[in-house]
Amino acid sequence: MGILIKNIKAVLLQEEKFVIETKDIYIEKDKIVGISNEPKNFIQEKIIDGTNKLLLPGLINCHTHSYMSVFRNCADDLAFDDWLFKNILPLEDKLIPEDAYWGALLSIMEMLRTGTTCFLDMHMFPNEIAKAVEDSGIRGVLSRGLVGFGDDEGGRLRLSQAKEEMNNYKDSSRLSFLYGPHAPYTCDQDYLKIVLEEAKKDNKGIHIHLSESKNEIENMKKQNNCTPIEYVNQINLFDKNTLAAHCVQLTEKDIEILREKKVNVITNPASNMKLGNGFAPITKLMEQGINICLGTDGAASNNSLNLFHEMSLLALIHKGVEENAQAVSAQDALKFATMNGARALQMEDSIGQIKEGMKADLIILNLNNPQFSPRNNLIAGLCYSGTGSEVETVLVDGNIVMEDKKFTFIDEKEVYVHIEQISKRLGLDRRY
Ligand SMILES: CSC[C@H]1O[C@@H](n2cnc3c(O)ncnc32)[C@H](O)[C@@H]1O
Numbered sequence: 183m184g185i186l187i188k189n190i191k192a193v194l195l196q197e198e199k200f201v202i203e204t205k206d207i208y209i210e211k212d213k214i215v216g217i218s219n220e221p222k223n224f225i226q227e228k229i230i231d232g233t234n235k236l237l238l239p240g241l242i243n244c245h246t247h248s249y250m251s252v253f254r255n256c257a258d259d260l261a262f263d264d265w266l267f268k269n270i271l272p273l274e275d276k277l278i279p280e281d282a283y284w285g286a287l288l289s290i291m292e293m294l295r296t297g298t299t300c301f302l303d304m305h306m307f308p309n310e311i312a313k314a315v316e317d318s319g320i321r322g323v324l325s326r327g328l329v330g331f332g333d334d335e336g337g338r339l340r341l342s343q344a345k346e347e348m349n350n351y352k353d354s355s356r357l358s359f360l361y362g363p364h365a366p367y368t369c370d371q372d373y374l375k376i377v378l379e380e381a382k383k384d385n386k387g388i389h390i391h392l393s394e395s396k397n398e399i400e401n402m403k404k405q406n407n408c409t410p411i412e413y414v415n416q417i418n419l420f421d422k423n424t425l426a427a428h429c430v431q432l433t434e435k436d437i438e439i440l441r442e443k444k445v446n447v448i449t450n451p452a453s454n455m456k457l458g459n460g461f462a463p464i465t466k467l468m469e470q471g472i473n474i475c476l477g478t479d480g481a482a483s484n485n486s487l488n489l490f491h492e493m494s495l496l497a498l499i500h501k502g503v504e505e506n507a508q509a510v511s512a513q514d515a516l517k518f519a520t521m522n523g524a525r526a527l528q529m530e531d532s533i534g535q536i537k538e539g540m541k542a543d544l545i546i547l548n549l550n551n552p553q554f555s556p557r558n559n560l561i562a563g564l565c566y567s568g569t570g571s572e573v574e575t576v577l578v579d580g581n582i583v584m585e586d587k588k589f590t591f592i593d594e595k596e597v598y599v600h601i602e603q604i605s606k607r608l609g610l611d612r613r614y
C-alpha cells in the first residue's frame with residue numbers, strides 16, 4: 183500500500199537540466215517506485231490530487247545551526263567578529279540542552295514550511311538535535327561542533343560526545359553524521375589531525391567553516407603565514423569528503439586546492455552579506471567544476487532558513503556583482519539547492535532528484551498563487567518569484583510530514599510556547 187500523487191507537474195532532471203512534465207508519482211514505503219503517464223496496478227492508501235500543483239525534490243540546506251533560531255533577531259547589524267565573539271558566544275553560554283531541542287524544532291518547522299527536507303547541522307548539544315530530527319520526521323545530517331587545541335581536555339570531551347551521539351543514533355534511517363571541526367581559528371592542526379584520524383576510522387566526512395571573513399584570513403596569515411584553506415590542507419583534512427561552509431575570501435591557490443581535493447563548497451549568501459563578509463567567487467568555482475551547494479547558516483545571521491530566499495539571492499547577487507546576467511542561472515540555483523547538496527552529502531543515489539528508486543523526499547507547491555502566474559517558465563519562477571509560502575505538502579522518507587501546511591508530528595503551538603519562555607529567560611524578548 184502506498185501513496186499516489188496524481189496528475190502533477192513534476193520537476194525532473196533530464197541531461198543535467200530541470201524540465202517539467204505532468205506525471206503520476208507512485209510511492210511505496212520510503213521510495214518513489216513509479217513515474218508514469220500510464221495507469222499502473224497499484225494499491226494506494228492515499229491519493230493526492232496534483233492538479234495545479236508542482237512537485238519538486240525536497241530542498242537540501244547544507245549549512246545551518248538549527249538550535250540558533252532561539253537567537254533570531256537578537257544580534258543584528260553587527261560585523262562578523264562582534265556578532266560571534268561579543269554577542270553570540272556569551273549567549274550560547276547561557277543555553278541549556280533543552281533550549282537546543284526547542285530551537286531545533288522551531289528551525290525544522292521553518293525549513294519544512296519552506297520546502298527543505300534535509301539539513302546539515304553543526305551544533306553544540308549532543309542528542310538534542312538528533313531527538314528533534316527523530317520527532318519531527320525531517321532528514322538530518324548532524325555534526326557536533328568541535329573546538330580544540332592540541333590534545334586539550336575540552337577538545338577530547340567534545341570529540342567523545344560526537345562519537346557517543348553517532349553511536350546512539352546509528353540505526354536511524356533519517357539521521358547520519360559528519361565530524362564538525364568548527365574552523366581553523368578554533369581548532370589547531372594538532373587537534374584537526376586527531377579529528378581526521380577519527381573520521382578515517384569511522385569513514386565519516388568533515389563539515390567545517392572556512393575562509394569566511396577578512397579578519398580570519400589576516401590572522402591566519404600573521405600566525406601561520408598561510409590561508410585557512412592551506413592550513414587545513416597541510417594536514418590533509420581534505421582526504422575525507424569535506425563540506426566547507428562559506429569560502430568567501432579565496433586566493434587562486436585556494437581555488438586550485440578546492441578543485442584538486444574535490445572539496446564541496448557551501449555558499450551562504452544571506453549570512454555572508456548580513457555579517458559584512460562579502461560574496462563567494464561562485465562563477466570561478468563553477469568554472470573549476472567544484473561542487474557548490476547552498477546553506478542558510480543559522481537564523482541568528484540570516485535571519486531566516488528559507489532556501490527559496492537563498493536561491494533568489496544567490497542568482498541575483500552574482501549577476502549584479504559580476505555584471506553578468508548569466509553568472510548564476512535559475513537552473514544553477516535549483517541544482518545547488520537539490521542535487522549538488524545530495525552529492526556533497528554523498529547521498530546522490532537516494533535524495534536530490536525525483537527518480538524511480540530514490541527516497542520519496544518531495545515537496546508539493548500550490549501553483550494557484552499570483553507569483554506563479556502566468557506559468558511561463560516555472561524553473562525561473564521558483565528561483566525569482568517563489569517565496570516558499572507556496573509549499574503545501576512535504577514528504578520525507580515516504581512519510582507525509584506536513585499536509586496543507588499542518589505538521590504531522592510537531593505540535594506547532596507547543597514549540598512557540600517553549601521558544602517564548604527561552605527568549606524571556608535569556609532576556610532577549612522585547613529589548614528594542
Ligand atoms: C560549536 S557549534 C557551532 C558554533 O558555530 C558558531 N557559528 C554560527 N554561525 C557561524 C558562522 O557563520 N561562522 C562561524 N561560526 C559560526 C556558533 O555560534 C557556534 O558557536
Ligand SMILES: [Zn+2]
Pocket residue numbers: 245246247391427479480
Ligand atoms: Zn555556520
